[in-house]
Amino acid sequence: MRGIVFASLLLTASSMIGCSEPVANSNSKPSPTGGAMFPLPGNKGFVAVSTESPEGPRGSRTKTHTTSIVASFFGPDGTSALSPAPTDVNVKIGVDGDAKAVPLPADAKNPNRFATAPGQYPEGFQGKIQAKIDGADVETEVSAR
Numbered sequence: 001m002r003g004i005v006f007a008s009l010l011l012t013a014s015s016m017i018g019c020s021e022p023v024a025n026s027n028s029k030p031s032p033t034g035g036a037m038f039p040l041p042g043n044k045g046f047v048a049v050s051t052e053s054p055e056g057p058r059g060s061r062t063k064t065h066t067t068s069i070v071a072s073f074f075g076p077d078g079t080s081a082l083s084p085a086p087t088d089v090n091v092k093i094g095v096d097g098d099a100k101a102v103p104l105p106a107d108a109k110n111p112n113r114f115a116t117a118p119g120q121y122p123e124g125f126q127g128k129i130q131a132k133i134d135g136a137d138v139e140t141e142v143s144a145r
Helices: 002-016
Strands: 036-039 046-052 068-074 087-093 101-103 113-115 125-133 136-144
Touching: 036 136, 046 125, 046 136, 068 087, 068 125
Parallel strands: none
Antiparallel strands: 036 046, 046 068, 068 113, 087 101, 087 125, 125 136
16 A cells, blocks of 8 residues: 555656746747747747857956847748848846846847847846837847756
8 A cells, every 4th residue: 555655656746847837938949040039929030039158368267257148030930030120129137027128239240130238147037028120119028048
């Protein structure tokens, strides 16, 4: 009898492994630029979100770790550049209502790539990307890993 109780407890405990809250917008898929890619509302395309660390001098050991948050926009096929390119791109870091919007200026070489200035941003975060696409305000939940 004890064996049956032990086996049922073990089965119950093992079935609960891996159960947790879903990550924001679990519809993410791998991006051609790295990071995770998330769908934009209204089937307008996709946004890929990642963090990048600027390269410092070799062998330097700084106490602070700076990163940039990068968002790249793709068309509905998930591989071609979004046309026309979005404008007024921001990222809100965090899921609470008072998260501050941080601007992501466009890359001079790639109008569909936007990045924050290097700063003290978490490498893994949940938040929202906001942009204007074809003059319409668009917002989607994202997470960077």
